[in-house]
Amino acid sequence: MRLFSIAKSFFQSLFRRRQVDAELDDELRSTIDLLADEKVNEGMLPEEARRAARIELGGVEQVKEKVRAVRAGAWLATLLQDVRFGLRMLRKNPGFTAVAVLTLALGIGTTASMFTIVDGVILKSLGYSHAERIVTIDTHWTDSHPTIHSVTGGDLEDIRDASGCFDTFSFYDGGEFGVQLAHSAEFVGIYEVDPEFFNVFQVPPLAGRAFVASDTGGVAVVSLGFALRNFGSASAALGQTAKIDTTAYQIVGVMPPSFQFPRQAQMWAAVSPVPQNKNRTSYNYHAIARLQSAKSLAVVNARLLSIANRLAAAFPDSNRDKTFTAVPLQQELGAPVRSTLLILLGAVGLVLLIACANVANLMLARSAGRRRELALRAVLGAGKTRLILQLLSEGMILALAAGLVGIALAMLGTRALLALGAKFLPAPLLGDIHFDWRVLAFAVAVTFLTSILFGIAPAYCATRVNLQDAIRQGGSHGTLGASRSRLRDSLVVSQIALALLLAVSATLLFRTMLALRSAALGYRTQGILVAYAHAPARTLLEALGAGRFFDSLFARLRETPGVISVAGAMGMPAGQYGSNGGFAIEGKQKWCGDGPGCDYRTYPHAIFALASPRYFATMSIPLTRGREFNDADLYDSPFVAIVSESLARQYFPNEDPIGHRIFCGFDATGKWMTVVGVVGDVRQDSPAAQPGPELYMPVRQHPYMGNELQVVVRTSGSPEALIPAVQQTIHEMDPDVAMKFTTMQDMVTDSISAQHFRAILAATFATLALLLALSGMYAVMSHVTAQRTAEFGLRSALGAQQANILRLVMGGATRLAIIGVIAGALLSLFAARLISSMLFGVQSLDAFTYALVIAIVLPVVVLAAALPAWRASRVDPMVALRHE
Amino acid sequence: MDAEQTNLLQGTLDLVILKALALEEMHGLGISRRIEQITKGTFQVKPGSLFPALHRMEEAGWLSSAWGESENNRRAKYYRLTKTGRRQLGAETKRWSRVSLAIKRALEAS
Structure with a gap:
């Protein structure tokens, strides 16, 4: 019963709104009639009685609004109405809408594309079944010696045989070598792996078979690319012979293109599970294993520690202070790029914040112009919540539009990032980096977050409107509310501060790259061709x-x-x-x-x-x-x-x-x-x-x-x-000699791909941030001057010179810019410390960098205020005063 | 009693509306007058509170409504208790007696 009546009411408020409203109208009208009758009976004149009845009922519209508000589904109807209204408002201001949507879309798009990379490299688990159980084993020392991401043959056998923690345990070793086919030779990634290798990953071959325990030499598995290039198809590759250093291998299987491990592998040759070099000082083998499901990483590492202690006692010359750790494969692969990616994600988050501040400021400026409209709505019975909801839903529409554009931008951005990071990002993870539902969910979440971030300030201000003042002042020409302008000023200041922070960090990273480019290497790079050649x-x-x-x-x-x-x-x-x-x-x-x-x-x-x-x-x-x-x-x-x-x-x-x-x-x-x-x-x-x-x-x-x-x-x-x-x-x-070519110049460039990636991205983000801060400053100053047109007209009518007014406006802008720059410089001190380990040839507290950035940012930001200031100073006093 | 105070006592408002309708069906104004009468003028329910409450209670299934003729031949919307509404009245009455007894005791305690 109850459910039914709620459903009915819900349905009615959505689809039969007009009838329901009409019925409510009838009910209220009949109540007025009844009241009037009562009063006539008490001896009032009919006219007078009706007037008194109306007064006693209170505002008909207010009562209706209150009744509507208690209905089920009322919120939805309200929302729809707000959305319709919001759309109408946005359509009426195409300039504002375009700027706001584009600004937000840039923020959302860059954030989502950076997230795509971070997700693929750090967050998303590798594409293997129970990938979290695949580990590699590092060797390190309890004294200061650096960690080695491999193990010795001797240690490897002890770890494999004594740990009892692994479902499968394998090792590999290799790199790029020559492989000889019947009529050609290729220089490709070749790895010697023990027969358990593919069992660790549990990836079945595309054609043929993986290795079995008896495969301890003479057979190999190749990548699909290798098979297609040399034999035309996967099945045609099976049974073919390939030679490495005069040893023949028969191809027994072809792996799918999704399997890319280790780096650039195109051929996996089976070797005996007994390591050829069993000494304990040559770190020739990369161990890779799958943990038993019941064993946690902590248990495994405790076990490895006890093995290490035993070996240290038995072989003090080679194993003193040496220990082993199992590291999840994903962590090991992502480790070299992790901090760079997280810092860049942080940077892009700041760009998004600046974009939000920008749109918040635009909306604030606009809502100031709409004070009379909002006040009127409040007088007509819209509650505070209702007004806030309306402004938030306008924000939500903006954010949604921006989200759509942003997602499109993110797809392009991801492609650009992948191109830029091709040499820097870990090759086995590249396949995992793409736009998918996770990125989509992230983009949607960011979109909603931004709509709240930039919608909250205008909505807050809307609730503080003093109705009588707002209506009396005649809309947009009134004096500026102090709290509102303070909020706007602080938004501009924080935009400048964040942009300066990004600019300082980007400049440090860029100078690092320049320093690396011009570093005295000790050898020439110009005019040198390098051919990697392998003679079997x-x-x-x-x-x-x-x-x-x-x-x-x-x-x-x-x-x-x-x-x-x-x-x-x-x-x-x-x-x-x-x-x-x-x-x-x-x-x-x-x-x-x-x-x-x-x-x-x-x-x-x-x-x-x-x-x-x-x-x-x-x-x-x-x-x-x-x-x-x-x-x-x-x-x-x-x-x-x-x-x-x-x-x-x-x-x-x-x-x-x-x-x-x-x-x-x-x-x-x-x-x-x-x-x-x-x-x-x-x-x-x-x-x-x-x-x-x-x-x-x-x-x-x-x-x-x-x-x-x-x-x-x-x-x-x-x-x-x-x-x-x-x-x-x-x-x-x-x-039979396999070869590949590069130039000394390219080798050097590739070797600083991380610094290159960081510098280019940081510079891009900083430029974006600076542009947003500029447009923020411009928007606020033009709005402020527009609102003070009357005041300026009055001033010039009273004898103020153009220069006085120019100085007045520019003075305000300069004050904001200086505060922003000082705050930004202080923030930069912390940011620079974060990236200090990534710098080369420049100190994190490099005075020149700070001076350079401030010398660029400060005048540029102040200049953004020049156009509005100039416009204000040229205002004709007659026009300005008539304006009022 | 002004609107703000009625708001504070929303449960009370529901209870008196249910009570007012216990004997016969009534239109909005009638309910308002009836409440004044049975509370001896302590509660004066303004339309701004009464109509939202009526619609809310109708939605909750305690009341049902229909258009009818008033004593002086005016069209008016009449509200009456449903079975659920009657049950609600019983439950509310019991709860209220318990609460008011407890408050009374509390205030009389030395």
Whole structure:
């Protein structure tokens, strides 16, 4: 019964509103009639009685409004009415609507696209079943040693066999190498994995099969892309043979394109679950495992700690202070970019806040102009809640429109971000970054949040309207309410402050990038083509042959027109490969490698690289003492080495390193090497790296490491133009050599992709913020001056000069700008500390940056007020006064 | 009693309206007069409170309404108690007696 009558009333107030209202009208009219009758009976004249009856009933409209308000569904009817009204108001002011929608859409769009990236990298779980149970195992030390994201073969076996915490446990190792097919060779990501590998991820192959326990060599699984490129289809790839370093692998399966692990993998070759290198000092293996469902991460890590303690006691030389931690795969993959992404999301949130403040200000300005309308509605019986709801629903309509445009912008923005971050974002996660319902939900939530954020201030002000004043003052020409203008001023001030904060941070990040671009790298980047080339070799004989091949390749390339010089290296700066480790100086340290008797960690440490003759000259790395490597430094000649100035300074203080002998565990063919030269320092990993000790060895004396080289070709022209010639030469000499090309310039750019990503985005957001703050200032000043037209007219009628009025308006704007800038500078101090670890070549408290930003922001913001001020000063006193 | 005070006593207003309608059906003004009469002028229910209350109670299913003729041949909307309304009156009356007795005791306690 009750439910039915509510439903009926709900239905009626929605669809039969007019009838219901008419009936209510009848009821009230009949009540007036009855009242009048009563009064006539008491002796009043009929006219008089009707008047008295009306007065006793009170306002008919108010009573009706109160009755409507108690009906079920009343809120919905009200809402619909408000929405209709809101739409009408917005249509009547297309300029305001367009500016507000666009401003908000920019804020929502940028926020949503940044969220898409953050969601894909940090929040969304990986696309594997129970992905949260997939972990990798890191090695770290209880003393200051840095964490290594891999484990040694020896430790790996102990962890696998003793932990009892894993459903499946696997390891992998690899990178980019050459693979030889029947008629071609490709340079692709190749990983050696143990047979359990695919079971960890539980991703079935697209065609063929994954590995089984008996697959311990000779079989491989390839990516769909690889299969399509080389064989035409997935099924055509099955049964085909591919060779890596002369070992043949039969392709037994093809993985779907969604499976992208590890980075850039296109071929997974099965190896024995028994690690080839079982020592406890070479961190060759990446362990990956699936936790048992009953085991929490804490339990697993406690177990790993006890294994580590046992190993530390059993093998103190290699395992003292060493421990292991299981880290969820997603966390491990996202770790390098996490802080950058979160900071950028914060920055974009600030842009959104500024956009909200902007729209709030626009609405405030407009609601000031609508005071008479609102007051009239209040007099006609609209309650405060009703007025607030009406303003909020206007805001909601704006936000919805902005949300739609913003979502479209976010789709474009995400694409732009992905293009910008292609080198920076973790490759295995790129597939997870796309616009989906999660982003949509986020955008919708942000939209509603913004509508409340910018709608609340105008609504609050609407409730404080003094009805009589509002109506008497005649709408928009009245004097400005003090509290309203203070609110608007503080919105402008906070916009300027936030924009300044973003501008300071962006400038710091941008200067970091400029500093990296102009950093003295220690080598040349112009005019250098780099060819990664892999000559297949496994045995010593084959490897020595590869060495001879490269030497004759260098000779052929030197004859190519346009080539100035050619050399080869393994472990170039900013390149993909590198090696480092401990070494011993004859007479200073005893060398026992990883055997017992020496503490591995007490050796001096250096970066290892191989170089061919003429490498230093080609790269313009200065030779400061001794000689370069030459064609006589071969496998059967006395072993030699060249050290960097840092190494010489650090480990040979006050003596000449030349003639001293050094031993290192770089490869199996280790011998004592005589130092023959000293070369300048280079920044190895990227321009952001500090130059450090580096040990160079001749390519030909380390054949096992020398069959994959970076061929360095220096030219007077554009390096890219040489690619076809070099490619053809290599192919003619040996079609089995796989290669890929890049330039030194690109390698350097790629190595600072993080700084690039940060700088470009921060600069974009800061520019956006500044533009919004500018338009905020402009909007407020034009509104203020418009409202004071009469006052200005009066002033100039009373003899004020144009300059006086200009000064009056500009003075107000300057005051706001200065307060905003001071607040922003203070906030920037905190923001800059947040990003201090991302800076290079500039301090977080860099005075020049602050001065520069303030010197740009302050005048620009003040100038935004100039146009309205100028307009105000030119007002004709007669027009202005008549205006009233 | 002014509107603000009636608002404070919304439960009371419902109770007196139910009570006023207990004997016979009545139109809005009649209910208002009846309440004045049975409370000996303590409650004067203004239309601004009466009509919203009537519509709310009708929606709750306690009252039903129909158009009819008044004593002096005027068309008027008449309200009457439904079965639910009568039950509500009983329940409210009991609750109110309990509350007023308790308050009385509380005030008389030394």
